[in-house]
Amino acid sequence: AQSVTQPDIHITVSEGASLELRCNYSYGATPYLFWYVQSPGQGLQLLLKYFSGDTLVQGIKGFEAEFKRSQSSFNLRKPSVHWSDAAEYFCASGGASKIIFGSGTRLSIRP
């Protein structure tokens, strides 16, 4: 069955530090993979997506993610976080008809 796991519920990093949010997926075929961000009181916004091709994908706001088939992972990274990056981040996996979301990782930024 299709599933998405985000093992970290809450992460706190210092402003200017690097960030990596983990995501593992389970899907029989090549998945479509997504990262969405939810700022407080708002809906979700797409950060980036992977369908095929280059396994390192660039997104908005300076984020990138790397697809590793051997590890069934699609981790999100940013080299230097800003206070405005504080939000909840969701990894998602898409099949033919619907998208399955992970439970989310809440990111806090330490000044």
Next chain:
Amino acid sequence: DADVTQTPRNRITKTGKRIMLECSQTKGHDRMYWYRQDPGLGLRLIYYSFDVKDINKGEISDGYSVSRQAQAKFSLSLESAIPNQTALYFCATSETSGGRTDTQYFGPGTRLTVL
């Protein structure tokens, strides 16, 4: 103007009441979705629709029903609301790519409280 709108944005109701949440979109997408968000559980799919005549249950459809009145409108109803339906509800539309669901566009959410 927002591409995906939801009304109302907040609603407080009592157990047993019928509630309808409405969603409209100007994206021109055929695919529309209703999700519910609970802390620590992420987004769970309630219903989805690929066109006006194609409605499908998601993983948590019990206690909910939907109506796709037009390509642009997709409503979610709680026939008899209960307290554990208190949650944040999101409507979304999606593009397709190669016949598969692609990027989703979300509304701002409806916060529903059932007393």
